[in-house]
Amino acid sequence: MIENRPVSTAISHFVLLAGVAIVLFPIWITIVAASHDVARLLEVPLPLGLGDQFFENLKQVVGKGVEGSTPIGIMLFNSLVMALMIAFGKISISLLSAYAIVYFDFRFRMLFFWMIFITLMLPVEVRILPTYEVVAKLGMLDTYWGLTIPLIASATATFMFRQTFLSVPDELLEAARIDGAGPMQFFWDILLPVSRTSIAAMFVILFIYGWNQYLWPLLVTTDKNMMTIVMSIKNMMEALEETPKWHHIMMTALLAMIPPVLVVIGMQKLFVKGLTETEK
Amino acid sequence: MSDSSTKGSSQNPSHIRLKGVEKIYPNGYKAIHGIDMEIEEGEFVVLVGPSGCGKSTLLRMVAGLEDITHGEVYIAGRKVNDLEPSQRDIAMVFQNYALYPHMTVYKNMAYGLKNLGTPKDEIDKRVNEVAKLLELEELLNRRPKQLSGGQRQRVAMGRAIVRKPTAFLFDEPLSNLDAKLRVQMRLVIKNLQARLGTTTLYVTHDQVEAMTMADRLIVLKDGIAEQIGTPMELYDRPETQFVAGFIGSPAMNFIEADLSDDGNTLQFGDTKLPLKEKLSNQTSKITFGFRPEHVTLSDSGAMSLQVNLVEHLGAESIIHAKLGDSPITLRLNGHIDAKNGDTLKVDIDADRYHFFDKNAGIRI
Amino acid sequence: MWPASQAVYQSLLVEDAFGMSSQFVWLDNFIELFEDDHYIKTFGRTLFFSAMVAMLSLSVSLVLAAMADRVIRGTGIYRTLLIWPYAVAPVVAGALWVFLFYPTTGIISTFLTSMGYEWNHQLKGNQAMALVVIAAAWKQISYNFLFFLAGMQAIPKSLIEAAAIDAASPAKRFWTIIFPLITPTTFFLLVVNIVYAFFETFGIIHVVTKGGPANATEILVFKVYNDGFVGLDLGGSAAQSVILMVLVIGMTIFQFKYIERKVEY
Numbered sequence A: 001m002i003e004n005r006p007v008s009t010a011i012s013h014f015v016l017l018a019g020v021a022i023v024l025f026p027i028w029i030t031i032v033a034a035s036h037d038v039a040r041l042l043e044v045p046l047p048l049g050l051g052d053q054f055f056e057n058l059k060q061v062v063g064k065g066v067e068g069s070t071p072i073g074i075m076l077f078n079s080l081v082m083a084l085m086i087a088f089g090k091i092s093i094s095l096l097s098a099y100a101i102v103y104f105d106f107r108f109r110m111l112f113f114w115m116i117f118i119t120l121m122l123p124v125e126v127r128i129l130p131t132y133e134v135v136a137k138l139g140m141l142d143t144y145w146g147l148t149i150p151l152i153a154s155a156t157a158t159f160m161f162r163q164t165f166l167s168v169p170d171e172l173l174e175a176a177r178i179d180g181a182g183p184m185q186f187f188w189d190i191l192l193p194v195s196r197t198s199i200a201a202m203f204v205i206l207f208i209y210g211w212n213q214y215l216w217p218l219l220v221t222t223d224k225n226m227m228t229i230v231m232s233i234k235n236m237m238e239a240l241e242e243t244p245k246w247h248h249i250m251m252t253a254l255l256a257m258i259p260p261v262l263v264v265i266g267m268q269k270l271f272v273k274g275l276t277e278t279e280k
Numbered sequence B: 001m002s003d004s005s006t007k008g009s010s011q012n013p014s015h016i017r018l019k020g021v022e023k024i025y026p027n028g029y030k031a032i033h034g035i036d037m038e039i040e041e042g043e044f045v046v047l048v049g050p051s052g053c054g055k056s057t058l059l060r061m062v063a064g065l066e067d068i069t070h071g072e073v074y075i076a077g078r079k080v081n082d083l084e085p086s087q088r089d090i091a092m093v094f095q096n097y098a099l100y101p102h103m104t105v106y107k108n109m110a111y112g113l114k115n116l117g118t119p120k121d122e123i124d125k126r127v128n129e130v131a132k133l134l135e136l137e138e139l140l141n142r143r144p145k146q147l148s149g150g151q152r153q154r155v156a157m158g159r160a161i162v163r164k165p166t167a168f169l170f171d172e173p174l175s176n177l178d179a180k181l182r183v184q185m186r187l188v189i190k191n192l193q194a195r196l197g198t199t200t201l202y203v204t205h206d207q208v209e210a211m212t213m214a215d216r217l218i219v220l221k222d223g224i225a226e227q228i229g230t231p232m233e234l235y236d237r238p239e240t241q242f243v244a245g246f247i248g249s250p251a252m253n254f255i256e257a258d259l260s261d262d263g264n265t266l267q268f269g270d271t272k273l274p275l276k277e278k279l280s281n282q283t284s285k286i287t288f289g290f291r292p293e294h295v296t297l298s299d300s301g302a303m304s305l306q307v308n309l310v311e312h313l314g315a316e317s318i319i320h321a322k323l324g325d326s327p328i329t330l331r332l333n334g335h336i337d338a339k340n341g342d343t344l345k346v347d348i349d350a351d352r353y354h355f356f357d358k359n360a361g362i363r364i
Numbered sequence C: 001m002w003p004a005s006q007a008v009y010q011s012l013l014v015e016d017a018f019g020m021s022s023q024f025v026w027l028d029n030f031i032e033l034f035e036d037d038h039y040i041k042t043f044g045r046t047l048f049f050s051a052m053v054a055m056l057s058l059s060v061s062l063v064l065a066a067m068a069d070r071v072i073r074g075t076g077i078y079r080t081l082l083i084w085p086y087a088v089a090p091v092v093a094g095a096l097w098v099f100l101f102y103p104t105t106g107i108i109s110t111f112l113t114s115m116g117y118e119w120n121h122q123l124k125g126n127q128a129m130a131l132v133v134i135a136a137a138w139k140q141i142s143y144n145f146l147f148f149l150a151g152m153q154a155i156p157k158s159l160i161e162a163a164a165i166d167a168a169s170p171a172k173r174f175w176t177i178i179f180p181l182i183t184p185t186t187f188f189l190l191v192v193n194i195v196y197a198f199f200e201t202f203g204i205i206h207v208v209t210k211g212g213p214a215n216a217t218e219i220l221v222f223k224v225y226n227d228g229f230v231g232l233d234l235g236g237s238a239a240q241s242v243i244l245m246v247l248v249i250g251m252t253i254f255q256f257k258y259i260e261r262k263v264e265y
């Protein structure tokens, strides 16, 4: 960058390419494995190049499912619903509570703040037992609500948005007040659009968070039709000893990673900007 | 200067009126100590003072962005203490402009009108009118980020003008611009205001800006109005030493002096200065002030100064010198040939003496 | 209304966390825990695991970010390629790495075995630990890379140029100028990585080793689950939850303190 030394630039590129190769190697092998038949994947050494069974495997997995399990298509749909519900639910709630915390000078605001902080900060993994009890009591096992609500209730996003809102200059609110905007109008017309990179970043984070959820869905769903794709990988891995169907597992793994990867790459610019601007 | 731009109808001469206005912040800090002020319709009034003296606080109380702790504020005859900013029929230009970053220039200007429920074609007409006035037509579809500092400043003004408010409030609107642009924009704002005839309250810490733009000034210090008057009143007859030192550039020279018992001579160091008129004060401790430009070189001059440094500005020279231990600045026309260590003999224009009580800082 | 009711609803849940292992047994559970060798060991293992994950992931992404900051062209492409693992679910990541290291057929494991290094993470505890560390660190590289790169790109170019004029070599510039200047980022990432390793690696471990062999990879979150849902020792599990809660709260407060401080600048 400073000096234009082709050698050092070449070394940098080389290191980066090597890094990329190592990081992406498992993903490449996934694609490879998803394109061979079951027999080929039991012969050592395993292939490093693509086979011809890709679409065969795809058809089998998406349409019929593996060994009488639910078709992956249904699970993909469940995963999508769960990820979107979590992302949208959490973003709306967090935006509203962050707005209240930052802009309204109500009494006991600090108390409220800490209450949210303490109660909502905890990852589901940690409060899993009590949460399970409550969801079970409310009869929400095996429902989308049961899947998502406990995951929605967490404060990380609230605090991200609080940071974003705090960085919005006060004058913007004052200008809007002079321009005759009420609290809700300010929220919709000014604050939301101004915070859109943070919201986009949060959407990516939460979509992936929701899509990748695993422990919680495992606990609250017993109905096969409510299974998510991430859970199904786990189930197939359990059966590995008896029937090592690596071609199906890897095809499913591939399908399980495509949507979140697409989301993160598609929204990369906003994601990176929102993430690195608000968090640091 | 003051009468030429004071137009508009005289039906309601005091357009903005402050009555015993005080501000105490929630933390107990008293930022404004009771200010009374009447601003006439169409008048351009500048609030000036050093940083932290409460200018913004006072302006923001007029705008409705800060609660008024005590006293009353009237705008166009209406008491506005309890009105929302949007109900006060004012427009404000902020130091950092506070443009809505996600809206185009057009939308920035239209937003306030839209909130008032103004019909679309009326909004369109007005925005275009103002855009033309401020030469913003080409920029209407840009976002604030794509504008230069000066352009943003004009958009901020456009946003204020388009509302056709009863008063403009400016809070240091030029301080984010470079020096040259600042001088240009001073003129633009002044001309626009004269043309629109809208009552204006303008905050700045820059006394040159204040002097050049104001019909009348309020000099504020620590939340107290030191003096209210036209620029020339403040220049010719500053009521306090603070005002005297604050207005004018380079600043007025001050010398600690003793008044003779008969009140006819002033003594400082080796210098004895006879006075034209007899001066009387409670104590003999006087601060004597004179402006750098009210001095002439003369071989028979009453004061002899030790030259430190001369700044040659072409048309004039600024001479930094010393009288005993007091630093003295002179501003003389033309090129003055003097250098460090020289002695200069000078006379001070006897009509332009200023005297202040040394302890109270009040004009005698 | 909604967020408020959510908060109330949520606070109910936490009430339950305390209420369910009823007031009286409560403290006993804690005492039991701290007298339990097994638990203390798990604690130590979790610390070790987190430290390894954080170190591995941070160092790899630091090198890559430093290189990406140096090249003029292609930074964006490298970023796009390196962002992938972030989106992959822990469980899926676990499955991928198991496939690569599967004792009988895995590409890497058979390679290692042919090189004379016997690989079987299903039997050897330290290999199992190595595998979960690799899988967990792999997933976190993307995030660290993004932050390191952003941190480096935020350093004013003039500073680097001044150093270049002072005849500092690129390596020296990195260690004396760039690295000290991104210290806040590094600290932040360190906390994030530790929190990640503590709480978000459950899926990886569950798939790769199930905490085995012989508990070699059992970390705290896994034990909460195992004791509660498999061992059905609800009281003990809840007490562990409480301890974890305290840990999370501590670490997040630390994290937010850091952010708060940053904002003031």
Ligand SMILES: Nc1ncnc2c1ncn2[C@@H]1O[C@H](COP(=O)(O)OP(=O)(O)O)[C@@H](O)[C@H]1O
Pocket (backbone or CB within 6 Å): B025, B026, B027, B029, B031, B049, B050, B051, B052, B053, B054, B055, B056, B057, B058
């Ligand atoms: N919200 C506040 N709370 C307490 N003190 C304040 C607040 N805002 C301003 N002040 C204090 O009031 C004084 C005047 O502030 P301000 O009106 O902003 O000054 P300026 O003349 O520079 O515009 C300053 O000393 C400032 O520290």
Ligand SMILES: [Mg+2]
Pocket (backbone or CB within 6 Å): B055, B056, B057, B172
């Ligand atoms: Mg101010």
